Amino acid sequence: MSISTALPAIVSKTKWRLIPFMLMLYILAFLDRSNIGFAKETYQVDIGLSNEAYALGAGLFFVVYAFLGAPANLCLRKFGARRWIGMTTLVWGALSVAMGFADSEAKFLTVRVLLGIAEAGFFPGMIYLTSQWFPQANRASVMGLFYMGAPLAMAFGSPLSGALLELHGWLGHPGWFWMFVIEGILAVAAGAWTFSYLDDTPAHARFLDAKERETLQQQLAKEESSKSSATIGEALKNPRVWHLAVIYGTIQCGVYGLIFFLPTQVASIMGSSVNFMTSVITAVPWLCALFGTFFIPRYSDKIQERRKIAAITFCIGGLALMASAFVSPYAAIIALCLAATAFFACQPVFWAIPTSLLSGSALAVSIGFINMFGAFFSFAAPLIRVHAETIFASPAAGLVSIGSIVVLGALAIIALGKQGSAQLSTQTNK
Template structure:
């Protein structure tokens, strides 16, 4: 998790290195825990549903309503963080979503499950946009892609390690008379509560308040960030939400999320189908391969674009084209080639996101940046909710005419995403210089 010198000023470089060492490991651990808490319901679905008489429709509603409440709260949550500061806002909301995740272990009926999932979506809507805002507040443009890349590494590692971890906790079934899913939810929720408490003492709200920097380092970092903010177009909430470029970025992020969640929710069953087996331990291990490989892309590709900031748009396009090709190829190729294709699309989808999040701070600042990030993640949440339905409906209504119709349709959405990124033109490359 090291970072090299990016500027001629050694004091500024020292400030960035200290900020990196201070924030990156902590941000990574927070998102790793958050993502496990977000998706662990899938590992316990069968036993959990049987024990509380949860119907398939109620499970689908509970899984989807997470994204609905997430979408509602994206903008106001980030405005609250901008007002209250990172350590208070992230500390309090992280404790809340950790507690809510743990409380899922005490659910006894469908209504409680749906309510908890709705509340969990609200709480996590305060976290992800907030962490993105924190990265924009503390890191200059030249290092921001790599910084968010380290943060996003939590996703492939959570998807790689989350399966065996959750599976091991489910094996505690019967301990003190409790089902395995009880222990999974409670034990995986506790780390978030602990991290939330640490936030109050560990985080600083702005570089100007950073206790871990010397006075000279604080001044150098603040001056660099202020000089970058002078290039932006707007800093007010209303102008940010009316800005067509913000809507353009939101559409790009939304189409990325359609591909990501269209892949995540079905990857174990798709891999099992490729292997000619049922979803089990062997299939889960193979399902982890694309996410493990994608971690390399998430680490190295944003670092490359930070060194060549004028290539951020073109590299983003290549990521989406690779992802689209991988999705389509995985529907028709032999088993080995299909797994390689899934590695390609997982890498494209995850590696593009740290690069994407370098664009909003080049356009917005202050309250406008907080609102813009919140709005973009809101559109992403809506598209995340739609993603599995798009794939299922494509298979149902086009499956007889087109083999692998769901994957083909997801591939088309990904091509649309690449075209939307291409429409960014040279604007963001110029601002990155």
């Protein structure tokens, strides 16, 4: 049986083994980094945390996260995915539990920094791991399945976080304490399971037989041989890598300019405080994003087009985010659904571009470097939104500022030109 005949079944088998596991970890990671948005109102009041300190703490996570992404990916290559991802998950889960005991501004800022350090190796590691297990032609749809973890976390994690907040007063602790502790314990358990479940590379895949392992390795090796053999230094000097890094930064600006404020924005639209009902309504945009993140990357794989799809999707998200500030409450919810869908659906398509250009350590570092820019913009997003709202004394100013950055990012994707798409098509058709 030829490689082309056997490969689809092997890829499908690999998807069923890895994607649910990666999806679960991403859901937990996303919950643990973003649940602070649900605790914002009561947590700030209970510990005396100012809006500026909240924005700083939300952003500091991404500063340390940014700087450590590239070296973390090199550590993954050295120590293996099983040990590195397992330990990373264990540590960030423990720190998420520690957030329940962060009852002062100093403790809050300290734990957020440590959480950023712990999570630095997870997301870029997952993107790199995807490039090591799946052929290029399948990569956007595979990453789309992985990226579904974020909207799943927000869709089903939103009611979970809201329900845990309702435990206020149980055993003498506020609701935010139980939210941090319980969700953190889930991550600790997942980290322990990783050590027995995850395989480092296709060569060590226990769920594939010897022939299947050989076939998958041959296809991946064939694709790797056609990529650039740049050194780490050459990759970091490549203008295209910098271009991609800036684009990813604008994507993350849109994502976190929405995530950290969505519960309170929805509450404002509904004319209430953040409660369980608000968390249920907040889940609606993430349910929409779930479908978009599944179908749009699959369509990108089908027609083998990345740049145009990512640009159009992202631009729609930016325009929708701006529109949510100026329309009726029902229309605002619809606009937020469009924005959430666009921001998450464009990311798997985007990541299919850099993983088609480089290989080996150069790819691992480039993913970390691109992710670093994303983290910087993630840090800036809450600050940009808060300062814009303060300067212009209007919540609409924050939405317009973030939306404008997103539209500029969509134009930057168009400015990539056709080279990346052409190179991708050439590689996948060899």
